[in-house]
Amino acid sequence: MILKIKNYFLVAMLQLLSVVVSCQDKNKKTMKExxxxxxxxxxxxxxxxxxxxxxxxxxxxxxxxxxxxxxxxxxxxxxxxxxxxxxxxxxxxxxxxxxxxxxxxxxxxxxxxxxxxxxxxxxxxxxxxxxxxxxxxxxxxxxxxxxxxxxxxxxxxxxxxxxxxxxxxxxxxxxxxEIPKEQVEKLKDEPEYSMLRPEYQESIMKNPGIIPQEVQEANKNKPIPYGLWDTYRKKYNWKFNFDFPNSNEITNRVTCFYFNGEKEILFGDKPIKLYQIPEELRWNKSDKKAIPRKISFSWIEKENKLRSGAITFNEAQIFKTFEELTQGNKEESIKLTIRIIHTGDDASVWLEGNGKSIGLYKSEVKIF
Known part of the structure; x- marks a missing residue:
């Protein structure tokens, strides 16, 4: 019985030593990386x-x-x-x-x-x-x-x-x-000291070289929108859907800028057919991502003419529409559809899901 206990103890110690050595090796590798x-x-x-x-x-x-x-x-x-x-x-x-x-x-x-x-x-x-x-x-x-x-x-x-x-x-x-008083005294001759002065703080907010005048005017008398930047991080299950009357091929790229600060360039149909492109880099992927702030894209018309477009979304409208279509269901599948008109010089933008299709008419659309 004593021999068995000793053996169990020895095995446990060897296992613990193995874990410690493994962690040490991992830490060394991390530090050298x-x-x-x-x-x-x-x-x-x-x-x-x-x-x-x-x-x-x-x-x-x-x-x-x-x-x-x-x-x-x-x-x-x-x-x-x-x-x-x-x-x-x-x-x-x-x-x-x-x-x-x-x-x-x-x-x-x-x-x-x-x-x-x-x-x-x-x-x-x-x-x-x-x-x-x-x-x-x-x-x-x-x-x-x-x-x-x-x-x-x-x-x-x-x-x-x-x-x-x-x-x-x-x-x-x-x-x-709060910055400790003893530290403030040591900083009187340093650039950081100016940050502590109320008159300097005020001058920053009024400086048009730092905050453009139009932004100052837009924010005037408005409360700080606390929590807004966490709202930007909310993700929905959605994907792109492009409808071109004279082409069925998106080429080169779809570039997307999201409200949460993320951005990515996604591959169009042509590169996907020619090369092994990871699923996460394809424009037609359906996954959970933040709401788009603006996108740009390009396509080839039947006469082999390269066209491109850019869309900037109205923040209030697109957020409201996503909420309306999902109704709190994070798994609801949404399509962001861009339809180029038959003349090829304009587009309409729609959010589709939950049996509804809602036009994002306040979006700024440019076709080149």
Whole structure:
């Protein structure tokens, strides 16, 4: 009996040792893993931010600062300036203090990032269509940017981005914070000190070089739409449906920009027939994704003439219509249909599902 207990104990210890060694090997591999990337900061238009201190903590223990001056992007998720680009380890943690000028509030977020999700994207890469007739095969791309977004209410987002593609990897919540007085005293001769001054904070919000005058006017006397950027993250089960009177072939690409800051270039029929294109990169895939903010696409008419179009959706209308068609059922299948008229110089846009078809008449449509 004693011998059996000893044997069980020995097996358990060997198994535990194996797990420890495996974890150590994995951690060593992770620390050695390096990629060529840069950091950048994003925020919604009209809600400028500036990083007070901190940034992305790397697997090696070092960090990449997110401090780059006042940021006010044209669109949520669009990239700002970058101060550091090169081959280095990927981040494992976001630890940063930033100021939201619209709120005159400092926020602090200290959160672990999903390293395996980030590293998986960098390792795998993705494909983009070729525009070179001599080399029509798709290009293998690598992600090259880690984009950190800050929105009112302490919302912090992290995306991984490359040419024509940006994928959300996490949403984090900052908490309101006060800068200690002793630290304020030490910063009096530093650029960061200006962020603490109310008159400077006010000047940022009134500066047309930072916030365009039309955006200032549009936001005047309006409350900050807290929660809006989380609404953008809601995903629906939908796919594209194109109806061309003089062609049945979409060529080159469908480029989609989503309200949640993601973007992707999807393959049209022609490249799919010629090459092995992953299912997730095809324009006619049906899966859960955020609501589109704008799209561009191209097609070939029967006389072999290349045509293209672009559609910018009315935010209030498209969100309302998605909700109306799904009625809270996240599994409801929706089609976003673009119908080119027979003359080929205009298009109508429809959302179809749940036995209904609703026109998105407020969409801005351009055909080239």
């Amino acid at each position: 390096e990629f060529d990337w840069k950091e950048t900061v994003s925020c919604p238009s009209g809600y400028p931010v500036d990083v007070f201190m901190g940034g992305l903590e790397l697997t090696t223990g070092g960090y990449t600062s997110l401090y780059s001056g006042v940021v006010d992007n044209a669109e949520w998720g669009s990239a700002g300036r970058s101060m550091s680009s090169g081959v280095k380890p990927l981040p494992k943690r976001l630890n940063v203090i930033w100021i939201s000028f619209a709120e005159k509030t400092f926020y602090h977020v200290d959160a672990e990032l999903d390293y395996e999700k980030i590293a998986g994207l960098f390792r795998k890469g993705y494909l983009t269509p070729s525009y070179n007739k001599e080399h029509p095969q798709p290009y293998k791309r690598t992600y090259e940017t880690i984009n950190v977004g800050f929105a009112p209410g302490g919302v912090a987002m992290v995306w991984v981005a490359g040419i024509g593609r940006q994928i959300e990897v996490g949403r984090y919540q900052g908490i309101k914070t």
